[in-house]
Amino acid sequence: MALVPDNTLITATPEEGRALALKMARLVIKATQPDDAVREKLRPDYAGDADSLISIAHVVAVEFATIAAANNYWR
Amino acid sequence: MALVPDNTLITATPEEGRALALKMARLVIKATQPDDAVREKLRPDYAGDADSLISIAHVVAVEFATIAAANNYWR
Amino acid sequence: MALVPDNTLITATPEEGRALALKMARLVIKATQPDDAVREKLRPDYAGDADSLISIAHVVAVEFATIAAANNYWR
Amino acid sequence: MALVPDNTLITATPEEGRALALKMARLVIKATQPDDAVREKLRPDYAGDADSLISIAHVVAVEFATIAAANNYWR
């Protein structure tokens, strides 16, 4: 299973870098809980819980920091 | 849906960079829970809870670190 | 509303940088919960709770990391 | 017990770097709880809990940041 789509951190734009951050976070969760049905059942637990949503935003922020640095901030 | 407004991390000032950090965090939450009604219903859960507010501040701090670096700290 | 006092991350000293980190964290909380009365009512919740105080210290540490880098660590 | 497989942070690709991040996080947990049976019994606790899965994703993001920097982001 791929953990890094296209096996690169380099993206054309910040928007694509942000989407990559989201995907990379999800792929780690998929690697830890590979059962699609279980993950699907967990969705309401976090999508309807403010603290879980904030935690997800935190993880994406950390992933994005790495991707942004890799792309020299798309300056 | 846009995850990075204007598709850039570059802002004119720290104040604008800070506002961008807030927006980017919110857009990840919107991407995870796209239903406006559900998000609106969750608002009292976090806006009236000290620990949730602290967690939000944490996420914004992490996003801002990336944006500040991208802008060479507006030196 | 200002999110970054004086719209700069540059301070004369580490002490002022630390105070700025505290202020910037508080201003994000104020932006999320603008009602002064609600925030005031929440104060005992976090000021009397060890884990909340530790979480606040964590946020300040993250904000300060950015401010310290912006000031080249006041070397 | 090895904490860093092959005793290096350098990997050929982002994908391998990501796999290393996952392994390094697991090895710290193994060092803290060396009993295989106990760790195995804990698996359903985190693999079936949304917040635990998000926390794991957070740790991997932090480990990966270090590994990505070590590899100069595989640019």
Place this chain on the structure above:
Amino acid sequence: MALVPDNTLITATPEEGRALALKMARLVIKATQPDDAVREKLRPDYAGDADSLISIAHVVAVEFATIAAANNYWR
């Protein structure tokens, strides 16, 4: 009240840098909860709780990262 002892991040050794990280974290908590008696009453809450102790270690790690960078890692 001082938030940064001696108003500098520069220390002679890693050991002193680590002690500074601990002090700076405590001073933020003191700034948030200035009542010595309340803080003293909270001590058993965190000193006897594994998760609180881990959270404290986390904050110190973040503060230390900044101090270590400020000192060019005492290389």
Place this chain on the structure above:
Amino acid sequence: MALVPDNTLITATPEEGRALALKMARLVIKATQPDDAVREKLRPDYAGDADSLISIAHVVAVEFATIAAANNYWR
């Protein structure tokens, strides 16, 4: 009490750096709760709890980031 073994962040290998990260995290906990008997009694609380183990892994990841940077990633 020493907070940084040998008073240096420099290690010969990533493996030794990782071991140092674990030790430094433990020494902060020891500084906060110096009573060996209390810490020993807390062990089952975290060693048998998935979320505590994940939190420990998080702290070690943050400490290691600093140590790895100090050692220029052992490149």
